[in-house]
Amino acid sequence: MLRARLIGTGSHVPKKILTNHDLEKLVETSDDWISTRTGIRQRHIAVDETTSDMAAKAAKNAMKAAGVSPRDIDLIVVGTVTPEMCFPSTACFVQSQLGIKSGAAAFDVSAACSGFLYALDVADRYIRTGAAAKALVIGVDRFSRIVDWKDRSTCVLFGDGAGAVVLSAEKGTKGVLSCHIHSDGRHWEMLYADSPCPPSPFEEKHISSRYLKMNGNETFKIAVRTMGQAIGEAMETNGLTPEDISLLIPHQANLRIINAIRDRLKLPDDKVYTNLDRYGNTSAGSIPLALDEAVRDGRVKGGDIILFVSFGGGLTWASSAVRL
Ligand code: UT7
Numbered sequence: 001m002l003r004a005r006l007i008g009t010g011s012h013v014p015k016k017i018l019t020n021h022d023l024e025k026l027v028e029t030s031d032d033w034i035s036t037r038t039g040i041r042q043r044h045i046a047v048d049e050t051t052s053d054m055a056a057k058a059a060k061n062a063m064k065a066a067g068v069s070p071r072d073i074d075l076i077v078v079g080t081v082t083p084e085m086c087f088p089s090t091a092c093f094v095q096s097q098l099g100i101k102s103g104a105a106a107f108d109v110s111a112a113c114s115g116f117l118y119a120l121d122v123a124d125r126y127i128r129t130g131a132a133a134k135a136l137v138i139g140v141d142r143f144s145r146i147v148d149w150k151d152r153s154t155c156v157l158f159g160d161g162a163g164a165v166v167l168s169a170e171k172g173t174k175g176v177l178s179c180h181i182h183s184d185g186r187h188w189e190m191l192y193a194d195s196p197c198p199p200s201p202f203e204e205k206h207i208s209s210r211y212l213k214m215n216g217n218e219t220f221k222i223a224v225r226t227m228g229q230a231i232g233e234a235m236e237t238n239g240l241t242p243e244d245i246s247l248l249i250p251h252q253a254n255l256r257i258i259n260a261i262r263d264r265l266k267l268p269d270d271k272v273y274t275n276l277d278r279y280g281n282t283s284a285g286s287i288p289l290a291l292d293e294a295v296r297d298g299r300v301k302g303g304d305i306i307l308f309v310s311f312g313g314g315l316t317w318a319s320s321a322v323r324l
Contacts, residue, residue, distance in 0.1 A: 001128075001171065002127060002128050002130060002169045002170070002171060003127070003128065003169075003170060003171070003172065003173075003174065003175030003176060004123060004124045004127040004128065004135070004167040004168070004169065004175050004176045005167065005168050005169075005170045005172070005174050005175035005176075006165050006166070006167060006175065006176075006322060006324060007065075007066040007067075007068070007166050007167070007168045008062045008063060008064070008065035008066025008067070008068070008165065008166040009061075009062050009065055009163070009164070009165050009166075009288065009291055009292040009295045009296075010057075010058045010059060010060065010061025010062030010063070010064070010065055010163070010164045010165075010292055011058050011061065011161070011162060011163040011164070011285075011288065011289045011292035011293065012054050012057035012058040012061065012161070012162050012163075013044040013054075013159075013160065013161040013162075013279060013282075013289070014044045014045060014046040014047060014049055014054065014160055014161075015044070015047075016044060016045045016046075016047050017042050017043070017044055017045075018042065018043055018044075018045050018159075019031075019041065019042045020034045020035060020040070020041055020042065020156070023155070023156055026149060026150075026155070027149070027150065027151070027152035027155060027156070028152060029152045029156055034156045035277075037254075037256070038156070038157060038254050038255060038256070038276070039254065039255025039256070039258075039274070039276055039277055040156065040157065040255075040276055040277060040280045040281075041277045041278065042159075042277075042278060042279075042280070043158065043159025043160075043279055043280030043282075044159050044160055044161060044279060045144045045159065045160055046142050046144060046160040050084045050093075050142070051080055051082050051083055051084050051090055051140055051141070051142045051162075052083075052084060052090045052093035052094055052097065052140075053097070054140050054142065054160065054161065054162040054285075055078055055080070055090055055093075055094050055138045055140040055162050055164070056093070056094045056097040056098055057162065058138060058140065058162035058163050058164040058285075058288070058289075058292075059076075059094055059098060059136050059138055059164040060098060061164070061292070062136070062164040062165055062166050062292075063098070063136070063166055065166075065295075066166035066168070068134060068166055068168075070098050070099045070100045070101060071100075071101045072133075072134045073100045073101070073104055073134050073135070073136050073166075074101075074104045074105065074132045074133055074134060074135070075104060075105050075106075075123060075126055075131075075132035075134075075135040075136070076091040076094055076095055076100065076104060076105070076106040076107075076135070076136045076138070077091065077106075077107060077108075077109060077119040077122050077123045077135065077136070077137050077138070078090045078091040078094065078106075078107075078108045078109070078115075078119060078138045078139075078140060079108070079109050079110075079111060079114075079115025079116045079117075079118055079119035079137075079138065079139045079140070079284040080108055080110070080115055080138075080139070080140050080141055080284055081110050081111075081112050081115065081141060081193070081283065081284070081313070082140075082141045082142045082143060082145055082146060082283075083108060086197065089106060089107050089108040090108050090138075090140065091106035091107050091108050091138075092106050094106070094136070094138065100136075105132070109122060111181070111183070111284075111312060111314060111316040111318075112191070112283060112284070112312030112313035112314055112316060113251050113253065113281070113283045113284060113286065113310055113311060113312025113313065113316075114181070114251070114284075114310040114311065114312045114314070114316035114317060114318045115139050115141070115283065115284030115312070116137070116138075116139025116163065116284045116285075116286075116287045116288050116308075116310070117179065117181060117287065117308055117310045117318035117319070117320050118181050118316070118318060119137045119138065119139065119284075120137050120165075120176065120179060120308075120320055121179035121181045121318070121320070123135040123137045123167055124167070124176040124179055127167055127168075127169045128169075130169070132169070133168070133169045134166065134167070134168050134169070135166070135167040136164060136165075136166055136167075137164065137165050137166075137167060137288075138162060138163070138164040138288070139162065139163050139164075139283075139284035139285050139286070139287060139288045139289075140161070140162035140163075140284055140285050141160065141161070141162075141282060141283035141284045141285050142160045143158035143159070143160065143212065143281075143282070143283055144158070144159070144160050146193045146210070146211060146212045147211060147212050148211035148212070151211070153214070153216060154211075154212055154213075154214055154216075156280075157253070157254075157280060157281050158212075158280055158281050158282070158283070159279050159280035159281065159282050160282060160285070161279055161282035161285035161286070161289050162282075162285045162288075162289065163285050163286075163287065163288020163289035163290070163291060163292050164288055164292075165288060165291070173323060174302070174303070174323045174324065175322065175323060176320060176321075176322050177237075177238050177305075177320075177321040177322060177323055178233075178234055178237045178238055178319075178320060178321045179318070179319075179320045180230055180233045180234060180237070180318060180319050180320070181316070181317075181318040182226070182230065182316065182317050182318065183314045183315060183316045183317075184314070184315050185314065185315075187222070187315045188313070188314065188315070189213075189215070190214065190215045190218055190219050190222070190313075190315060191212075191213070191214045191215070191219055191312070191313035191314075191315065192212070192213055192313055193210070193211065193212040193213070193313075194210050194211075195210075219315075220254065220256075220257060222311075222315060223253065223254075223257050223311040223317075224257055224260045224261065226311055226315075226317040227250065227251075227257070227261055227309045227310070227311050227317060227319075228261060228264050229317075230309050230310075230317050230318060230319035231248075231261065231265065231307060231309050231319055233319060234307055234309075234319040234320065234321045235307075235321075237321070238305075238321050240305065240307075240321065242265055242266060242267055242271075244305055245267070245271060245305055245306070245307050246271070246300055246304035246305055246306060247271055247272075247273055247294060247299060247300050247304065247306050247307075248261075248262070248265070248267060248271060248272045248273065248306075248307045248309070249273045249287055249290045249291055249294065249306060249307070249308050249309075250272065250273075250287075250308075250309050250310070251281075251286050251287060251309065251310040251311055251312070252274065252275060252276035252279065252280075252281055252282070252286040252287075252290060253276070253281045253286075253311070254276075254281075255274060255276060255277075257311075258272060258274055258276075261309070273290050273293075273294050273299065274290075275289070275290050275293055283312065284312075286310075287308050287310060291306070291308075294306075295324075300324055301324065302324050303323065303324060304323070304324045305321060305322070305323050305324075306321070306322050306323075306324060307319065307320070307321050307322075308320045308321075308322070
């Protein structure tokens, strides 16, 4: 049986750092409020690079770690909701920037903060069915373009960043063990960002706020519930107990959400990865960025089982279990 084995990880964040103290000068907030309510202390902001620039840099690092060349990749799937253009896709820009062979398939998936796990699910299916042999899966977002920097209830939460993995079709026990992706479009108004496109002259009514809007309190509650369910699905499908899990990598939105999930699962602190203090919520970039750090820091090694879980606009939520 073919499995999608993770043979390389990579990430990239822009150089510019915006601290909580910097934000105190932009909106009425405080380092104390942001760090106690969210766990975030700073975030990275793209200044002279686009979404696809960040994606390509993360992907290049992942390909280097995997020891694969641009001619080896036959599928690129990018999870993002902040592409620089309506089309072409960010995946096509990545293909062009990295010189990945002509004829490879390249497309984006839109699932907000669940974008990476949605992209992983798609690529995993291509690999298991034999439709692709080596896939590049990227999660990237540049929320600094869509947050309202005058709205303290949202602008303090997000940062820019990208992460990537290379998947290889291999026989054996290592690789993606399961993916579960879900959505509930009835609650789209909990968290959304309208189109940045100008209105058409034929439109009768154009409702556009352009900026990201979020009902934080409700989103928080649904996030804890659905991420708990998604983890349950991953564990049940694979017959896992908490002891079998080497590391849980949750979407990095709020430390209080992560702690609530950790307590539900009765996992010790050192089995739950967090880096949102340094990056904030990087949306689709959050999970692969954390994975790359965990791999490079030696927090995980070959054979370890990792659980990923995410939640985002849509509403969407997802989980995945992987044996490294
Ligand atoms: O990645 C996608 C998924 N996103 C999430 O999962 C986010 C989920 N939601 C959250 O993380 C939290 O709800 C927030 C961090 C967004 C907000 O935290 P909260 O503890 O739910 O605060 P709140 O919205 O209930 O606001 C409490 C108070 C309010 O003031 P009053 O009405 O009590 O006087 C807000 O106006 O805090 C005020 N406030 C702030 N004060 C200082 C809101 N934002 C700020 C701020 N600085 N940045």
